[in-house]
Structures are given as C-alpha cells and as structure tokens.
Amino acid sequence: xxxxxxxxxxxxxxxxxxxxxxxxxxxxxxxxxxxxxxxxxxxxxxxxxxxxxxxxxxxxxxxxxxxxxxxxxxxxxxxxxxxxxxxxxxxxxxxxxxxxxxxxxxxxxxxxxxxxxxxxxxxxxxxxxxxxxxxxxxxxxxxxxxxxxxxxxxxxxxxxxxxxxxxxxxxxxxxxxxxxxxxxxxxxxxxxxxxxxxxxxxxxxxxxxxxxxxxxxxxxxxxxxxxxxxxxxxxxxxxxxxxxxxxxxxxxxxxxxxxxxxxxxxxxxxxxxxxxxxxxxxxxxxxxxxxxxxxxxxxxxxxxxxxxxxxxxxxxxxxxxxxxxxxxxxxxxxxxxxxxxxxxxxxxxxxxxxxxxxxxxxxxxxxxxxxxxxxxxxxxxxxxxxxxxxxxxxxxxxxxxxxxxxxxxxxxxxxxxxxxxxxxx
Numbered sequence: 001x002x003x004x005x006x007x008x009x010x011x012x013x014x015x016x017x018x019x020x021x022x023x024x025x026x027x028x029x030x031x032x033x034x035x036x037x038x039x040x041x042x043x044x045x046x047x048x049x050x051x052x053x054x055x056x057x058x059x060x061x062x063x064x065x066x067x068x069x070x071x072x073x074x075x076x077x078x079x080x081x082x083x084x085x086x087x088x089x090x091x092x093x094x095x096x097x098x099x100x101x102x103x104x105x106x107x108x109x110x111x112x113x114x115x116x117x118x119x120x121x122x123x124x125x126x127x128x129x130x131x132x133x134x135x136x137x138x139x140x141x142x143x144x145x146x147x148x149x150x151x152x153x154x155x156x157x158x159x160x161x162x163x164x165x166x167x168x169x170x171x172x173x174x175x176x177x178x179x180x181x182x183x184x185x186x187x188x189x190x191x192x193x194x195x196x197x198x199x200x201x202x203x204x205x206x207x208x209x210x211x212x213x214x215x216x217x218x219x220x221x222x223x224x225x226x227x228x229x230x231x232x233x234x235x236x237x238x239x240x241x242x243x244x245x246x247x248x249x250x251x252x253x254x255x256x257x258x259x260x261x262x263x264x265x266x267x268x269x270x271x272x273x274x275x276x277x278x279x280x281x282x283x284x285x286x287x288x289x290x291x292x293x294x295x296x297x298x299x300x301x302x303x304x305x306x307x308x309x310x311x312x313x314x315x316x317x318x319x320x321x322x323x324x325x326x327x328x329x330x331x332x333x334x335x336x337x338x339x340x341x342x343x344x345x346x347x348x349x350x351x352x353x354x355x356x357x358x359x360x361x362x363x364x365x366x367x368x369x370x371x372x373x374x375x376x377x378x379x380x381x382x383x384x385x386x387x388x389x390x391x392x393x394x395x396x397x398x399x400x401x402x403x404x405x406x407x408x409x410x411x412x413x414x415x416x417x418x419x420x421x422x423x424x425x
Contacts, residue, residue, distance in 0.1 A: 001040075001060050002049065002071060003089075004031040007115065008062030010122035011088075011147055012040055018146040025049045046071075050078040057083040058140060062115075065091045065261055072099065081107025084136055088113045088128075090262050093178035093185060096131065100177035109136040112177060113144075114184020116364035125149030127364035128171040129187070129356070131180030137173050144171045149363035167355045170362040175349040182343060183356060186336050189266025189280045191366050193332035194232050196283035200418045201325045202236075204407070208310040208416050209317065213248050217241050219318065228326055230368030258291045266339070273346060275339045279332040308414050317410070323403035326370075330397060333374060334387040341385065354378035 001012050004026035012022045016039045024035050025043040036042040043049035050057060057079065063071055068091055075085070085108060087096065096112040103110045111132035117124060126147045130137055137144075149170035166172060174180050205211045205219065217240030224233045242249050263284045270277040289296075310317060337353055344351035354375050361371035377390035387393055411418040 001062060002026070002046065002075075003062035004028070004035060005062065006119050007117070007121065008088075009035060010119065011060075011062065011115075011126065013038060014122055014125070015143070015146055016040060020143070020146060023049050023052045046074050047078045050075065055080070055082065058086065058143070059083070060086040060088055060143075062088050065089055065095075068095070069099075072103075076106070076108075079106075079108055082109075084109040084111065084140065086111045086113055086140065087181075088115045090114070090184065090188070090260070091181050092261065092265055093131075093182040096178040096181050100132065109133060109139075110177065111136055111140060112180040114180045114182075114187065115147075116184065116187060116360075116366075117149075118365060121147075125170055125363050127359050127362060127367075129180045129183040129359070130171065130173050131175060131182070132177050134173065141166075145169060147171075165355075167358045168362075170359055172352075172355055172359045174351060174356075178347070179349045179351065182347070182349070183340065183351065185262045185265050185269070186340055186343075187360065187364065187366060188260075188262035189277065189339075190332055190336040191232070192263040192266070192283040192287070193279040193336070194230075194329060194366060196286055197279070197325060197328045197332065198232060198236055199286075200416075201321060203416055203418070204310075204321055204411060205318075208411070208414055209314050210309055211314070213240055213251070223322055223325075226322075227369060228322065228329070230329075230370075231365060232368075254293065256290050256293045257287050263287070266336075269343070270339050273339070273342050275335075275342050277335045277339060279328065279335060305415065310410055310414050312410065317407075320403040320406045323400045324407035327397065327400035327404040329368075330370060330387075330393065330400075333370060334393070337374060337378075337387050352378075352382075353384075354382065 001008055001022055001024045004012070004024055009031065012024055012035055015022050021041065023041045023043050024032055025046060025048070026032050032042045041052055043052060049059070053059070059075060061068060061071055068087055068089065072085060085103065087099075087110070091112065093112070096110070100110040109132070111130060114129035115126050117126035126149070128144055128148060130144065144166070148166070151168050174183050202216065205216050211219075217237055220233055220237035220240060224230070224237055239250055240248070263280065267277060267281050267284050270280070340351055340353055340356065343349065357371050357375040357378065361367050361375065373393060373396070374387060377387055377393060378384055381390070384390060388397065408418060
C-alpha cells in the first residue's frame with residue numbers, strides 16, 4: 001500500500017486483520033512506523049516496497065489524483081511484467097484509460113477502483129467500483145472481498161432472492177478500464193447534490209423558521225427514521241449534536257468548501273454527453289461560490305439581507321420541507337443514474353445500473369433507503385431510459401410536487417437560498 005492517509009491506513013488494518021501480508025510506504029515516516037507496530041511490513045522507499053513483495057506483485061495506490069502519474073513513474077523502474085498497479089483514489093477516468101494502455105505495453109496490469117467508505121471503512125468495509133481487465137480483477141478478488149463490507153449475518157429480507165457474484169458483498173466489477181472510477185465519479189457527484197439539498201433544508205429551518213439547533217438536530221434524527229433514511233441524513237443529525245466546550249461545533253466552522261475534482265468532473269462529463277444534471281451542477285457552483293469568503297463578506301455589506309421569516313406554522317411547514325427534500329433527493333439520484341446509463345452506451349461500459357444501486361445501498365457514503373427503489377426499477381426493466389419513467393417512482397414524485405412547490409415559493413418570497421432544490425424541480 002502506497003499512501004497511508006486515513007483511508008489507506010485503515011484499509012491496511014482491515015487487510016492485516018484478515019491475514020493478508022501488507023508492505024506499506026508513505027512519504028511521512030511516522031505513518032509507516034505506526035502501521036509497522038500493528039503488523040505491517042515497513043518499506044523505506046518505493047524500491048524497497050517492491051523488493052519485499054512476492055511476485056507477481058500487487059501495488060495499491062491511495063494517493064491524491066494529482067500525484068498518481070508521478071508515483072507510477074517512480075515505481076515503474078522497479079516493476080516487471082505480470083505485476084499489477086491498483087489506483088484506489090479518485091482519479092479521472094480518462095487518465096485511467098491512458099495509464100492502462102501505457103502499462104499494458106510493458107506487461108503491467110492496471111485496475112481502477114472507486115473506493116467509498118471514508119473513515120468508517122475500517123469497521124464497516126469499503127464499497128468498491130472496479131474497472132480494468134476482467135482477468136486482473138479476478139486475480140485480485142481476495143483483496144476486494146476482504147476490504148468490502150461483506151454479507152453480514154442478519155436474516156435475508158423476505159422476498160429478496162439471493163444474487164450471484166460479488167454484489168451482495170459490496171463490490172462490483174463495472175467493466176473495462178476507466179469504468180470503476182467513472183461510476184465512483186458519478187457517485188461523488190450525487191453526493192454533492194444531496195449535501196447541497198441538506199444545506200438548503202437547514203437554511204429554511206434556521207433562517208426561515210428560526211428553529212433552534214436542538215430542534216434542527218431532532219428533526220434530522222426523526223427524518224432518518226423515515227423515507228429520507230440515509231447515511232448523510234444520519235451524520236447530519238450527529239453533527240448537530242456534536243459540541244466542544246459546550247458549544248455546537250458547527251457554528252464555529254467557516255462556511256467555505258471548495259469543490260474537489262470528482263464533482264466538477266461529473267458536471268463536465270455530463271455537459272459533454274448532453275445529460276442535464278441541474279442539481280449536481282448547482283451544488284458544484286455553490287461550493288465554488290463558498291470559497292470566495294472575503295468577497296461575499298464585502299458584498300454583504302452593500303447588499304444587506306432583506307429576507308423575512310416564513311409565515312407558515314412551523315410544524316405544518318416542516319412536513320412540506322421533508323417532502324420537498326425527498327423530492328429533490330430523488331431528482332439528484334435520477335439525474336446521476338441517467339448519466340451512468342448514457343455513459344454506458346457512449347463508452348460501451350455495459351453498466352448494470354441495478355447492481356450499482358445494490359452496492360451503493362450496502363456500504364457507501366450515499367447509501368439510502370431510496371436506493372432500494374432504484375434497484376427495483378432497473379431490475380424490473382434493465383433498458384429503463386430514465387428513473388423518472390419508472391411507475392413506482394412516478395407515483396412518489398407526483399405525490400411530492402405540491403409540497404415542493406409550496407416550499408420553493410415560500411423560499412422565494414422570504415429570500416432564502418434554495419438553488420439546487422429549484423433546479424431539481
């Protein structure tokens with residue numbers, strides 16, 4: 001393992017716990033020494049790492065996308081035909097296609113693995129979306145199986161037939177080189193959209209209704225027990241309960257978040273393929289806007305906020321807000337799935353959208369109850385052009401429209417920011 005940040009280090013720990021022998025390297029010696037005390041074999045350099053690996057060697061990279069090419073260049077003099085490089089970070093899928101072709105000419109295999117699970121992966125496992133030569137992926141299967149969430153030991157859901165392959169373990173072979181990181185890129189784009197929608201719901205509660213932080217926390221907690229159940233809603237509830245020195249930590253965090261590559265790439269690729277991604281596009285734009293903190297503060301003094309509080313009864317409006325958030329959540333997923341479908345045709349990936357929904361449901365950052373609806377829709381009709389054409393989804397969306405219109409009109413009248421929600425509708 002090259003790159004021992006929080007994810008890379010925890011992946012090593014999970015592998016060691018299952019009996020794998022891991023040689024580790026990082027440019028920060030302390031990170032290497034810490035894992036050596038936990039059973040990893042430390043390497044002093046990339047050449048030392050390669051020397052300590054048995055042939056055929058498998059080297060997993062967990063480094064930032066910007067330094068993958070240089071890391072590969074530094075490794076190449078020490079590798080031989082038959083070795084495999086695995087990029088488990090968030091590389092751009094076009095770079096994967098180029099690297100796979102260049103490495104294949106040297107007899108070196110390459111797999112691109114979109115890895116989701118964050119800091120929780122050590123205990124819960126990692127959802128993996130894998131691209132590359134099928135034979136290479138099969139050879140690496142023991143590693144993927146160990147890192148994945150696994151099937152668990154609870155009883156099977158009544159009526160749910162057992163599927164073959166690796167889907168129920170939480171990882172999926174998506175297709176040729178680039179497809180793994182493409183699917184992960186779209187996953188992250190959907191995540192951008194969902195996080196922006198949650199932020200806009202918070203805006204309505206905090207500034208529109210004037211709710212206390214405690215009330216907002218309990219609201220997200222309650223929503224997570226219903227149709228909005230998801231990992232992102234769950235951790236939002238946790239964030240509103242996290243305090244330091246008696247103060248809610250959230251209120252001390254600077255409102256500035258820059259967009260990383262995957263969200264921007266999702267929007268760019270969608271524009272190239274002429275696939276509308278209004279919710280995700282808005283989320284990327286709002287992140288870009290947030291980074292201009294000093295400019296926003298200066299402009300705010302010239303354009304004082306003139307918004308007013310909402311006039312609706314809080315309890316009734318909250319019901320509409322929950323429905324509007326659910327509506328917009330569906331749209332964010334639907335637009336992302338449409339991009340996957342169109343890219344699969346354009347790039348000949350032959351993606352199985354139902355299986356992607358299955359692995360996302362099991363152990364990734366955007367796992368949610370609604371992914372079951374997505375799974376059922378594409379399982380029942382593998383040729384479904386757009387999720388919004390599914391009869392079950394249509395019923396849900398139609399029932400949510402009146403409440404969504406009420407929330408959006410109220411937001412406009414009171415001067416509250418709901419860009420992604422508006423574009424989603």
